[in-house]
Amino acid sequence: MILSIEKLKTLRREKGWSQEVLAKATGLSVRTIQRIESDGKASVESTLSIASVFNLPPKSLEATPDEIKVDWTRKMIMKNLFALLIISGAIVMLTILAANFKTFIDGTTLLFIPLFLYSATILAFGTDGMFKSLAGLRYLFTDEMVGGSKAQYLSEIYASQVKFLYGGALIMLAVGFIAMFTHVDTYENFVFFRATAINLISLFYATVLSEGVFRPLSIKLRTCDIKG
Structure with missing residues (x-):
């Protein structure tokens, strides 16, 4: 899945979390969080983990395409x-x-x-x-x-x-x-x-x-x- 990098960073910063804190909350590695915030690519499991931390449906984290x-x-x-x-x-x-x-x-x-x-x-x-x-x-x-x-x-x-x-x-x-x-x-x-x-x-x-x-x-x- 392709996640919205800006949306993910905004959610993390609103909570005052560093990438390390988000990694601990989701059970993912810091390197995985850094990669996702770099290119937006995430597995289904990673997406579910991140979405559950923010109490959001996984679909809401997906990137919206630029093209119509x-x-x-x-x-x-x-x-x-x-x-x-x-x-x-x-x-x-x-x-x-x-x-x-x-x-x-x-x-x-x-x-x-x-x-x-x-x-x-x-x-x-x-x-x-x-x-x-x-x-x-x-x-x-x-x-x-x-x-x-x-x-x-x-x-x-x-x-x-x-x-x-x-x-x-x-x-x-x-x-x-x-x-x-x-x-x-x-x-x-x-x-x-x-x-x-x-x-x-x-x-x-x-x-x-x-x-x-x-x-x-x-x-x-x-x-x-x-x-x-």
């Missing part, structure tokens, strides 16, 4: 695709019931929100982080993942992108309302309210992307290693 391992199956992909289509269909239905569907399509917003999102991502996580976030969208279509540190990193990116989306929407709202109130004397009531509705489209886009894609994906990646 995914079990891609047709059934899993179709299930998650179906869920995504239901969410999209519900949003489209609501927009049609609310107004003409074309009302919700604004070219400026469609251009600004993605540009702001990925520009902010580059500033926060670098170009590599941006490309990882784009490639990671495929994990929407699976539930069977073992993630490790890379999954946690991606989760942090998507959690941050939720903030970037709302930030971009807030900027558009602020600019739009400043422009509207600056020229409020020239507006008729109908024109003013229509301009207000168009101004809110940025918040609509940000909410749909954040709550329909990025936040669920962030949660999925953050919890993939602790599913029972």
Whole structure:
């Protein structure tokens, strides 16, 4: 078995034990403890001895792989695709019931929100982080993942992108309302309210992307290693 070196060292230090004390507590040799804390490799018997000392299940001492391992199956992909289509269909239905569907399509917003999102991502996580976030969208279509540190990193990116989306929407709202109130004397009531509705489209886009894609994906990646 491969144990988490950092986890083992942390548990030992929390108790204030040296490697020699841990060796006596487990009945293992000091050399065995040193080797395990060096390369993480331990036999089943050694793992059981160490786990019993810390009153933990042996599995909790295992190292989490860095790479994201995914079990891609047709059934899993179709299930998650179906869920995504239901969410999209519900949003489209609501927009049609609310107004003409074309009302919700604004070219400026469609251009600004993605540009702001990925520009902010580059500033926060670098170009590599941006490309990882784009490639990671495929994990929407699976539930069977073992993630490790890379999954946690991606989760942090998507959690941050939720903030970037709302930030971009807030900027558009602020600019739009400043422009509207600056020229409020020239507006008729109908024109003013229509301009207000168009101004809110940025918040609509940000909410749909954040709550329909990025936040669920962030949660999925953050919890993939602790599913029972």
